Amino acid sequence: MSEIKIVNATGLACPQPVVLAKQAIETNEKVKVIVDNDAALENVKRLGTKLGCDVSSKTQEGGLFEITLTRKAGAPLPTQNIPVMCDTSAAASGPFVIVCAEDKMGRGNDELGAVLIRAFLHTICLQKEKPDIMIFYNTGVKLTIQGSEVLDDLKELSAAGVEILVCGTCLNYFEIKDKLDVGVVSNMYDIAETMSKASRLLTP
């Protein structure tokens, strides 16, 4: 039956392989993840176990590892959000998180702030070291909806494996939930937890 989705996570630093593996298994029955270091190997295996998948791994040539995650027949993935764990070292144990709490950058002049946030997100998009997770709340959620000036950049980040969490309460408050165009509707539990475990938290 199932096609195998192959995720090439070589050259990526943790937790990126875990994030990519998680995204892949959410939409595929079977996922093969290729990584190039022990930490990523362990972290992806741990993710698979947590998600209740069958996990197997083998060593490939050239120092690569191949991990196969298979969803157990008939068993849905846990609906509860499994945190993306990444314990390579004590220093950088959490994800790199960017929080957009407003649809502008900085305070003082709104027109200018709207320009700055566009320039900021464009630059983040081109940057080699991308955030693991981006969180949008309060007026920040307006950046993620149809017609947003930064939609293309956010979609590109999302496609590159950046997890985008958008505050559901905020979408609801502004009555724009049906216009959400990138990322997933999230809640304060995930938002607070993600912010708490971040190794780096950046707010433009």
Added chain:
Amino acid sequence: MSEPTSYYVMLYKSVSYALKAEKILKTEGIPHKLIPVPKQISSDCGICLRFESGFQDKIKAALAGKVEVEEIRLLTNG
């Protein structure tokens, strides 16, 4: 990646010119993107408009007499 390799950027004397130009291009429906002035051009924190080469004439025509353009430059890689 998904981006074409070469673009032009249009530079202005001030941020407000860039915003004015953007408003005009939006109204005219000409594709463009507002980006920070690339580092290799200037280290100032400025903004400029980026566009693909095919739109150059259209953009020039749309802005003629309305916005003072300082410079148009060919840009490679981003």
